Amino acid sequence: DTAVSQTPKYLVTQMGNDKSIKCEQNLGHDTMYWYKQDSKKFLKIMFSYNNKELIINETVPNRFSPKSPDKAHLNLHINSLELGDSAVYFCASSQGAFGQPQHFGDGTRLSIL
C-alpha cells in the first residue's frame, strides 16, 4: 500500500542514452512533483503538475520532460543523458499546490557512466 512509488529504484546507463522514470501515487492527490537531490543532498524542485497542467517549470534543461497520462502518474523522461545528471530523483504528491505537505517516494538513483 505504498503511497508514492517510483520505478526503477536504481538506473545505471551510458552518456547519451534516453531513459524514463515512472511515478505513481495512490493518495488521490491532484498535484505531483519531481525533485532532484544532488551529491550534497540538496533537494531542488524540477517540475510539478496540477490536474495534468504544468504549473511550475524550473530552469532545468529541456532534455528533461515530465509526462502525466493521468493525475495519479507523473513520469520523467530524460534525453541525451549527461554526467551531470547523476543524482537521486524524487517524485512527490500533494492535495493542492499551496500550503499542503508533499509526500515523497523513495527516489531513483541515476548513475551515468
Next chain:
Amino acid sequence: EDQVTQSPEALRLQEGESSSLNCSYTVSGLRGLFWYRQDPGKGPEFLFTLYSAGEEKEKERLKATLTKKESFLHITAPKPEDSATYLCAVQGTHYGGSQGNLIFGKGTKLSVKP
C-alpha cells in the same frame, strides 16, 4: 529570493540528551513551513506543517515551533531510532515561475548514540 538555512549541519547526541535544530528562513509571504525526516536511501517523510508565527506542533519526542524568521525542531530525550537527516522547507506566496515551490534547506544530520 526565498532562502532556508539549517543549523547545525550535523549533531551528535547521547540517548536522552535533549536538543534543538534550527531553521532560519527568508520568504516573501509564508504559505507554510514544513519539517521532514529523511533516512538513508529513503525519501523525505513528512513530519509537521506550521503556518503562522507562534504555532507549535508535537509528535512523540518532537516539537516544532515557528517565529517570523525561524523554526525550531526540539527533540526531547532522543532515542537511537531518531537518527536521521531532518529537512526544513518553506513555501512562499510570491507569484511567478516558482509559485508553489518548496524551498529546502540542506538539512541537519542527527546521530543519537545509545
